[in-house]
Amino acid sequence: MLDLNFIIPEIFLTLSILVFVLIGVFVKNSFEIIYKLSLLLIFLLIVIIFSNNDEYSKIFNESISIDMFSIYSKILILIATFFILFISKRYIIDIKNNKFEYPVIVLLSILGMFIMVSSNDLIVFYLGLELQSLALYILASIDRDNIKSSEAGIKYFVLSALSSGLLLYGCSLVYGFAGSTNFETISNNTQAFNVGIIFGMVFILVGLAFKVSVVPFHMWTPDVYQGAPTSVTSFFSVVPKIAGMAIFIKFMYVPFREILEQWQYILVFMSIASMILGAVGAMAQKNIKRLMAYSSIGHMGYALAGIASGTENGFKSTLVYISIYLVMNIGAFGCILLMKRDGKYIEDINELSGISKNHPLISLGFLVILFSLAGIPPLAGFFAKFYIFMSVIESNMFTLAIVGLVTTVISAFYYIRIIKVMYFDDPKKSFERFTDYRIHGPIIISCILLISFFLYPSFLNDIVSKIIIF
Amino acid sequence: MNFPILSAITFIPIIGALFIFLTRSEKDEKNSGAIYISIFTSIVNFFITLFVWYSIDKTTSDFQFIEEYNWISGFIKFKFGIDGISILFILLTAFIIPICIFSCINSVKTRIKEFLIALLVLETFIIGVFCSLDLVIFYLFFEAGLIPMFLIIGIWGGPRKVYSAFKFFLFTLLGSVLMLVAIIAIYWISGTTDITEIYQMGIPSEYQYLLWLAFFSSFAVKLPMWPVHTWLPDAHVEAPTAGSVVLAAILLKMGGYGFIRFSVGMFPVASEYFTPLIFSLSVIAVIYTSLIALMQKDMKKLIAYSSVAHMGYVTIGIFTFNKQGIEGSIVQMFSHGLISAALFLSVGVLYDRTHSRLIKTYGGIANFMPKYSFLFMIFVLGTLGLPGTSGFVGEFLVLVGVFKVNYLVAILASIGVILAAAYILWLYKRVVFGKMENVQLKKIKDVNLSEAVILGVLSAAVLFFGFYPDPLFQTVNVSVDNLINNYNTDIQQNITLKK
Numbered sequence: 001m002l003d004l005n006f007i008i009p010e011i012f013l014t015l016s017i018l019v020f021v022l023i024g025v026f027v028k029n030s031f032e033i034i035y036k037l038s039l040l041l042i043f044l045l046i047v048i049i050f051s052n053n054d055e056y057s058k059i060f061n062e063s064i065s066i067d068m069f070s071i072y073s074k075i076l077i078l079i080a081t082f083f084i085l086f087i088s089k090r091y092i093i094d095i096k097n098n099k100f101e102y103p104v105i106v107l108l109s110i111l112g113m114f115i116m117v118s119s120n121d122l123i124v125f126y127l128g129l130e131l132q133s134l135a136l137y138i139l140a141s142i143d144r145d146n147i148k149s150s151e152a153g154i155k156y157f158v159l160s161a162l163s164s165g166l167l168l169y170g171c172s173l174v175y176g177f178a179g180s181t182n183f184e185t186i187s188n189n190t191q192a193f194n195v196g197i198i199f200g201m202v203f204i205l206v207g208l209a210f211k212v213s214v215v216p217f218h219m220w221t222p223d224v225y226q227g228a229p230t231s232v233t234s235f236f237s238v239v240p241k242i243a244g245m246a247i248f249i250k251f252m253y254v255p256f257r258e259i260l261e262q263w264q265y266i267l268v269f270m271s272i273a274s275m276i277l278g279a280v281g282a283m284a285q286k287n288i289k290r291l292m293a294y295s296s297i298g299h300m301g302y303a304l305a306g307i308a309s310g311t312e313n314g315f316k317s318t319l320v321y322i323s324i325y326l327v328m329n330i331g332a333f334g335c336i337l338l339m340k341r342d343g344k345y346i347e348d349i350n351e352l353s354g355i356s357k358n359h360p361l362i363s364l365g366f367l368v369i370l371f372s373l374a375g376i377p378p379l380a381g382f383f384a385k386f387y388i389f390m391s392v393i394e395s396n397m398f399t400l401a402i403v404g405l406v407t408t409v410i411s412a413f414y415y416i417r418i419i420k421v422m423y424f425d426d427p428k429k430s431f432e433r434f435t436d437y438r439i440h441g442p443i444i445i446s447c448i449l450l451i452s453f454f455l456y457p458s459f460l461n462d463i464v465s466k467i468i469i470f
Numbered sequence: 471m472n473f474p475i476l477s478a479i480t481f482i483p484i485i486g487a488l489f490i491f492l493t494r495s496e497k498d499e500k501n502s503g504a505i506y507i508s509i510f511t512s513i514v515n516f517f518i519t520l521f522v523w524y525s526i527d528k529t530t531s532d533f534q535f536i537e538e539y540n541w542i543s544g545f546i547k548f549k550f551g552i553d554g555i556s557i558l559f560i561l562l563t564a565f566i567i568p569i570c571i572f573s574c575i576n577s578v579k580t581r582i583k584e585f586l587i588a589l590l591v592l593e594t595f596i597i598g599v600f601c602s603l604d605l606v607i608f609y610l611f612f613e614a615g616l617i618p619m620f621l622i623i624g625i626w627g628g629p630r631k632v633y634s635a636f637k638f639f640l641f642t643l644l645g646s647v648l649m650l651v652a653i654i655a656i657y658w659i660s661g662t663t664d665i666t667e668i669y670q671m672g673i674p675s676e677y678q679y680l681l682w683l684a685f686f687s688s689f690a691v692k693l694p695m696w697p698v699h700t701w702l703p704d705a706h707v708e709a710p711t712a713g714s715v716v717l718a719a720i721l722l723k724m725g726g727y728g729f730i731r732f733s734v735g736m737f738p739v740a741s742e743y744f745t746p747l748i749f750s751l752s753v754i755a756v757i758y759t760s761l762i763a764l765m766q767k768d769m770k771k772l773i774a775y776s777s778v779a780h781m782g783y784v785t786i787g788i789f790t791f792n793k794q795g796i797e798g799s800i801v802q803m804f805s806h807g808l809i810s811a812a813l814f815l816s817v818g819v820l821y822d823r824t825h826s827r828l829i830k831t832y833g834g835i836a837n838f839m840p841k842y843s844f845l846f847m848i849f850v851l852g853t854l855g856l857p858g859t860s861g862f863v864g865e866f867l868v869l870v871g872v873f874k875v876n877y878l879v880a881i882l883a884s885i886g887v888i889l890a891a892a893y894i895l896w897l898y899k900r901v902v903f904g905k906m907e908n909v910q911l912k913k914i915k916d917v918n919l920s921e922a923v924i925l926g927v928l929s930a931a932v933l934f935f936g937f938y939p940d941p942l943f944q945t946v947n948v949s950v951d952n953l954i955n956n957y958n959t960d961i962q963q964n965i966t967l968k969k
Contacts, residue, residue: 371617376643377610386606386650393654401654405647412643416620416636424624424632454610458542 003059006066009048009074013111016041017104024100031098035089038103042082049074062182063121068467070118072319073246077113080238080326081106083442087334088231090436091345095229097143105142106235109135113243117250122171122181125247129167129211133160136240140228152227159220160210167207173200174255186255198262204251205266212244214300215273222281225293230345233289234333237296238326245303245322249315252307253469260310267308272403274301279410283417287347288336291414292329295373298411299325305404306388309395316467317387320460324384324453331369331446334439338362340432349418354427362440363422365447372450374415375408380453387461474537476550479518479560480597483567486511487590490583501583505575508586512568512593519564523557528944531952533603533666541607546663549603554949555800556600558942559720559727562807563600565931566719567593570712572924573815577711577822578626585626589712592618596720600727605653605663612688612724613646619713619721627708634701634708641701645691652684656736668736669956675739675964682740685732693725695785696755699778706774707827711818714770718777718810723803726784730796734788735953738960741789748789753882755782760889764896768827769817772897773810776853779886780806786883787868791957795871796950801942802864805935809852809861812928816846819921820901823914829897834906839916843902848929850898852936854891860935 004011020037024030049071056067085106092098112132119125137160141153171181177196178186190197210217225233256263278298285291303325306318339346356363372381385408392401453459486507493503526534533551541548552560570589578585595618598611616639624635657663660671673681691698702722706714734741756779763775780802787799819842820835821827836843852859855866865887873880906912917925935942 376617377613382610382613386654389650390654390657393651394658398651398655401651402648405651406644409640409644409647413636413640416639419620420624420632420635423621424635458544462543 003057006052006055006057006059007064008052009045010111010114012048013041013045013107013114017107017111020100020104020107024104030100031092031102034100035085035103038107039082039085041107042078042085046075046078046082049078058120062184063124064115064118065120066118067469069246069250069469072463072467073117073242074114076242076323076326077110077117077239080242080330081110081235083330084231084235084238084333087330087337087439087442088234089438091229091231091337094340094343094345095143097229097231102139102142105135105138109139110239113239117243117246119247119250120183120254122175122183122186126168126171129247130164132240132243133164133211136160136236139232139235140224142232143229146229148227149229152224155227156220156224163207163210163217166203170200170203170205170207173197173203176200178255183250183254187257190256190258192258192261194259197256198259201256201259201263202266205263208244208248208251209270212241212248212300212304213297214270214304215277215297216270218274218277218297221297222290222293225296226287226290226347230289230333230337230347233292234329234337237292237333238329241296241300242322242326245300245307245318248304249307249318250469252310253315264308264310267304268397268400271301271304271308272400274298274304275404275407276301276410279407279414282411282414285414286349288339288349288352288418289347291349291418292332292336295411295414296329298407299373301407302385302388302404305392305400308400309391309397311391311395313391313394315469316461316464317391319464319467320387321384323460324380324450327446327449328369328372328381331365331443331450332373334443334446335362335366335369337439338431341429342432346431349421351428352418352421353425354422355431356423357427358430359433362443365443366422367419368447368450369443370415370419374412376412378451378454380450383453383457474550475518475522476535476537476552476601479515479522479564480550480594480601482515482518483511483590483593483597487587487594490587490590493583501586504583504586505571508571508590509568511590512564512571515593516564516568519561522552523561523945526552526554526557526945528554529948531948536603545657546606547604548607549664550601550607551603551666552601554946555730555953556727558800558804558945559600559723560597562723562804563593563596563720566715566807566811569811569815569924569928570715572920573715573818574710574712576920577818581625585622585710585712588618588622589716592622592716596724599724603665605656605665605668608665609646609650609653612649612728613643615721615724616642619717622713622716623705623709626710626713628710629708630704631708634704637701638705641691641698645698646688648684649688652681655681655684665731665736672960673736675967678737678740679743682733682737682744685728685737686744689725689728689733690751691725692728693722693781693785694778695751695781696758696778697751699755699759702778703771703774706777706814707768707770711814711821714814714818715811718773718814719807722777722781723807726781726788726799726803729785729788730800730953734791734796734957738957739964741957742791742961745789745791748785749876749879752782752785752789753879755779756786756883756886757889760886760893763893764889766893767829769820769829769897769901770814770827772829772893773813773817776890776894777806777810779890780810780853782886783865783868783883786872786879787864790868790871790875791954792871792874793950793954794867794874796953797943797946798864798867798869798871800864800946800950801860801935801939802868804942805852805860805864805932808928808931808935809849809859812845812849812925812932813853815921815924815928816842816849819917819925824911829900831908832901832911833904833908834902835911835914836902837906838912838914841922842917842925845917845922845925845929846898846902848932850894852932853894855887858933858936860932860939862936863939 115128137157143149282294372379536551539548595615602608759778766772784799787795852861
């Protein structure tokens, strides 16, 4: 009975989802009420998780671990989901997607992520992962009358199911050779050159890499990002990445920490490849959602570089990176959701041409966010990269650091290209003018956070430094 | 001193920019409120800087006015402090920015409010570079300057502004990311990024070579040195007048300052080792870019190439490691800051009237613009280093310094002086004297009051420091002595270690 105390958030979330489904079934046009209830629920969950943050334990036969690490990830997931639901309401209504299922599916996916990030056991982990993924497939194709959205959903489903299969196979190999599904036991039973476990580790790595879309398992990202409705894209670009990176860290540092030499080089390769592909691939893109897809591949490459360093500072800098990435991406997608003209949402970058004349404040906000994404000081994006490279150089991986920094320059090119279109080109017709505190609020908050981060740059480090993972 | 005066001079401009941001933009593009605020802030800042210059203790080489705050808890402190070398650059910055603001009131036609904001934000970042005593803080300000400068070139620039802005941004960013790697590496080697502590501890000589190269890549692009100077002519030509002035007068000096403070100060062994590299690149820069300058048809491009040549003297002077050389290059940077700013403003005066920067458009304007021709003359003579102008002092000392070290370099560098005279006098002859062939020029008006005041102030400064450069030397004297002493002890230690 005591164990249940620790998973109150999950229980509360599950019960609320069931209640929401009932409300949705019996009340007509219930999108509005369920949307509001979901925001309230997320808010309450944040409060509950915060209020219970000094009791850590491994529960249910050590298959779930509630600790600072999982709490930090959960808070990030909740904050991101809250703001993304917040900014995308107008869009959901405009594309007539205001069905009550939408918030419910989002909640289901974060339930999956909750289970995933706090798992301490292969089976629990897989359960959470699949719950999350199934919800995401539906989200990608939620605009079911739009052929692109359906295509995105199918594509995502087929490829992701394949990767889940590989991951499950890896789990079974690890179980077979380590004799347990518990993370700690696996790590205790692992010798340095256990071929079976290394095989299993590689398969699990493939599955995880697919979920966070790092090269060479990134192929689905641009298509799914472009095809899915923008509200869903903004969700995809942030929330599953947080959960994926968190569980990535957990896998590398807990069950596989004895075979660090084996996975380190794989991660270095994936990280370098993602940084390069993210930078080069985005250059020629005309569609801003596709560009954001490549940009997120690149950013995941940087986040992975922190893990690849294999040190304690390494995974902490990854957590900091993900947190700042969250703020930047929410702001960026807020700006993308404002690109509306004649009742249609626009995704072509060239249509942004000269908006700084007609919409000076929005373009200023977008400017700050883009420079931050490019990692130019004194904005927060710079510090995110700075911490990553601190830990990378700490473990003497100069190649990774130099490649990473050179790709920063290359990727700066496409970010400042958007700025060029906004500021240097001649103005076209202005966008629809509307003030929606739901979109402008988060953009302003994100800009203020990004600019003022340099006043207290160790804000996130101070929190993250308390995390003990093993 | 308890009052954080360095933070004040650094952040006053950005506070001014914030106020400008809050003023209402008027539709008729005449934002007098924004203009007054920006003039007020920049002039107040200039006077505070003068006060700092006056009150700085010129008899000690220690860093003064030190401010220290906890910043990234545990490992990086926000540390400000200046010595005799940095105060000169701060003074130059605070002096040039008000001049830019005065000049842009007439010449910037669109979005003047945003322009002033960008200029003031840029001032904050530049002063921050010269004040910072921590490598990470230094890097922060050094890079942040890219954002406003990119926007200044891109929004208010000429026809090829996009190409130039991108080239400027990517070149400089690429140069400085390697410096970031080096900074982080220094942190893991010596456990701190505090410059004063690193000076005391020294960096083991086996690491110095790679670190030096990483810093070099950044400063060489910024300065710029041959062969990475190609962004400079493009950026200068396309930038608006005020942008060119800031770029030539101050931004380039960050490279020279970096060489003195970091390359020589932190990596003496590597600096000595790489001196031949610097000398050869600088000599090539002096001669080659002077020759290119001779061929230019565009006035701004000509001045841009002459800047590269003059920066060649600066690097030669710094790497002589003797007092004349280093002091000479500091004075050379200071005087180039004044003279190049004035030259770009002079070209801007002509450009505002005829909208052409080509030399062949002009000719024989002496009769129509006598005052202008007189002022322009002073700056032309300053460029070629005529005794009595500040340009002479710097160049002369650099050549004296380098004669002690290396005859060949000295002789080759002296050729540059002759070439400078050739290109700049030829420019003056073609623009000011001769027959007036362009009929439209007959309507051209002489400088108006504000232009005359700006150019007059600059020419007074050029002549003052030409006849009486002592204030500059008094300021830098002790700091340079200390720098050279440290350098020599480090070199000696290294030699004994090797034995």
